[in-house]
Amino acid sequence: MNHWLVKSEPFVYSYDDLQRDGRGTWDGVRNYQARNNLQAMRLNDLVLFYHSNEGLAVVGVAQVMKEAYPDPTTDDARWVVVDLAPVLRLDRPVTLAQIKTDNRLNEIALIKQSRLSVMPIKPQEFDLILSLGTHENN
DNA sequence: GCCAACGTTGGC
DNA sequence: GCCAACGTTGGC
Numbered sequence: 001m002n003h004w005l006v007k008s009e010p011f012v013y014s015y016d017d018l019q020r021d022g023r024g025t026w027d028g029v030r031n032y033q034a035r036n037n038l039q040a041m042r043l044n045d046l047v048l049f050y051h052s053n054e055g056l057a058v059v060g061v062a063q064v065m066k067e068a069y070p071d072p073t074t075d076d077a078r079w080v081v082v083d084l085a086p087v088l089r090l091d092r093p094v095t096l097a098q099i100k101t102d103n104r105l106n107e108i109a110l111i112k113q114s115r116l117s118v119m120p121i122k123p124q125e126f127d128l129i130l131s132l133g134t135h136e137n138n
Numbered sequence: 139g140c141c142a143a144c145g146t147t148g149g150c
Numbered sequence: 151g152c153c154a155a156c157g158t159t160g161g162c
Contacts, residue, residue: 007160031145031159052160096161115144115159 003126004041005048005058005110006084007117015049015060019086023065026118027073027081034118039068041082048121048129049086050110057093058129062086090133104128 006026008014018024029035041047047062066083073081099105105128109119121129 009160033145056161113144114142114161117159 002045003121005121007050007052009053010051023085037118057095059093060089091135094129094133
């Protein structure tokens with residue numbers, strides 16, 4: 001089981017939208033590194049859902065429902081998508097500011113590679129963000 | 139709206 | 151293969 005983080009601008013596609021739809025196709029990736037990460041996703045891997053530009057926080061968890069297949073929004077065979085479904089909305093979003101000030105998250109790809117839109121997350125980073133976003137642990 | 143940090147493109 | 155110019159992302 002691997003862990004990931006994906007970014008979405010909430011005014012384009014938010015966690016609310018994913019919950020409303022029940023399942024969503026993660027399309028539009030046009031960056032090789034992000035593409036490679038999409039291809040490495042396996043069924044049932046867990047994905048942190050981050051709102052960029054507005055919100056600036058991890059707002060929920062999603063799960064990989066279908067592994068990488070060709071991006072239907074382009075004829076270019078280089079690009080792929082995965083399907084995601086919502087699993088859990090965090091009780092309270094874990095903000096970028098919070099992540100930046102937590103020493104345990106110094107090495108997180110979200111900070112180290114701020115422009116990457118699909119990135120791997122270490123299990124301990126994933127667990128920590130989940131607990132920070134859950135009321136009973138705060 | 140600005141700018142830093144990239145990634146891509148194209149001339150040489 | 152290098153690098154300047156340009157485009158994009160995303161935080162502030």
